[in-house]
Amino acid sequence: MNSPVRERTERSSTATGPVRGVGRAHAKAILLGEHTVVHGTPAIAFPLPTLSVRAIARPGAPGGVLEIPEGHFGFVAGNPNAAENTLSGPRVAVEEALRRWGLTGQIAEVVMECDIPLARGLGSSAACAGAAVRAVADLHGRTVDAATLYELVQCGEQVAHGRASGIDASAVLADGPIRFHEGTATALDIGLDAALVIADTGVPGSTQHAVAGVRRTLDHDPRAARRVLSRAGELISGAAADLSTGNAPSLGQVMLDFQDLLAELGVSTPHIDTLVAAALDAGAYGAKLTGAGLGGCVLALTETGDARTVSAALRRAGAVQTWTVPTRGLRSSAQPPSAPTSEHGVNP
Numbered sequence: 526m527n528s529p530v531r532e533r534t535e536r537s538s539t540a541t542g543p544v545r546g547v548g549r550a551h552a553k554a555i556l557l558g559e560h561t562v563v564h565g566t567p568a569i570a571f572p573l574p575t576l577s578v579r580a581i582a583r584p585g586a587p588g589g590v591l592e593i594p595e596g597h598f599g600f601v602a603g604n605p606n607a608a609e610n611t612l613s614g615p616r617v618a619v620e621e622a623l624r625r626w627g628l629t630g631q632i633a634e635v636v637m638e639c640d641i642p643l644a645r646g647l648g649s650s651a652a653c654a655g656a657a658v659r660a661v662a663d664l665h666g667r668t669v670d671a672a673t674l675y676e677l678v679q680c681g682e683q684v685a686h687g688r689a690s691g692i693d694a695s696a697v698l699a700d701g702p703i704r705f706h707e708g709t710a711t712a713l714d715i716g717l718d719a720a721l722v723i724a725d726t727g728v729p730g731s732t733q734h735a736v737a738g739v740r741r742t743l744d745h746d747p748r749a750a751r752r753v754l755s756r757a758g759e760l761i762s763g764a765a766a767d768l769s770t771g772n773a774p775s776l777g778q779v780m781l782d783f784q785d786l787l788a789e790l791g792v793s794t795p796h797i798d799t800l801v802a803a804a805l806d807a808g809a810y811g812a813k814l815t816g817a818g819l820g821g822c823v824l825a826l827t828e829t830g831d832a833r834t835v836s837a838a839l840r841r842a843g844a845v846q847t848w849t850v851p852t853r854g855l856r857s858s859a860q861p862p863s864a865p866t867s868e869h870g871v872n873p
């Protein structure tokens with residue numbers, strides 16, 4: 526069980542300016558275990574601090590009109606008359622926070638500037654929820670411990686995913702790589718000196734749709750489901766050892782084997798397969814989709830010196846943007862956020 530940590534909030538109200546609260550969170554990438562984590566396997570994920578979301582919260586009024594600057598997103602929380610919008614996950618998270626703080630009836634206007642591409646498997650919905658809750662906490666002078674913040678983000682994620690494992694909520698609030706299992710995150714040792722290249726297919730994927738499709742596939746053939754989930758568990762254990770000992774060729778093979786499982790679960794696409802093949806042709810150790818799939822992003826593991834070549838190959842093969850993350854920059858997180866006890870996991 527992880528003990529809760531006090532989250533620092535940056536209160537930004539001034540004597541002269543209007544009262545407002547600010548909050549931030551960052552993107553994440555899942556190295557291994559997407560989808561199977563919903564069905565009880567562990568998963569491995571790491572934060573992407575260079576892709577972040579910054580939220581500003583202000584008090585709202587009934588009937589007030591939210592002004593959203595171009596290129597930003599926004600929503601109104603706590604106003605039963607506000608129109609439903611695509612940010613329903615973050616809004617649900619903020620409304621749950623207001624309820625827990627005894628502030629039901631308070632209206633909060635939240636505007637966000639987000640570097641994270643939406644619906645690409647990089648955790649934009651969880652990051653927006655995390656930043657929004659932090660901003661509203663700051664607005665009301667509240668401190669939120671890490672376990673509570675995780676729970677609030679999870680409330681939003683259940684709306685966004687249908688049934689969320691909690692890995693996104695944990696990884697977008699974590700400082701370092703995590704192993705996530707049944708609602709509990711633990712910091713992961715990284716002894717690997719390589720690079721991860723993330724390539725955006727440019728195609729938005731629906732997590733809810735993908736998660737529902739995988740559930741149907743698993744329910745349809747329970748024997749195949751047991752085999753896939755057991756193989757996924759083996760691969761993830763092997764990967765944790767490879768990350769710690771720095772065995773990039775072995776980890777690359779694990780990624781390819783996991784990609785085969787994800788394809789069997791029906792969440793790969795021809796575009797994803799093309800990007801995986803392009804990364805391998807350019808010398809990557811391995812590659813796979815990351816996140817829910819059916820679009821979204823591909824993650825490739827390469828030698829640091831080959832990252833530019835792999836990135837260029839991915840763009841030539843149709844990626845609309847790429848990001849490179851050196852694995853040695855992934856430092857361990859002392860206490861990654863997760864549920865206060867494993868009872869809060871959503872494992873069936």
Ligand code: PMV
Nearest residue numbers: 559560646689690732816817
């Ligand atoms: O929303 P995404 O694309 O980051 O995917 C989340 C990971 C899943 O395993 C597909 C869903 C979950 O809740 O774990």
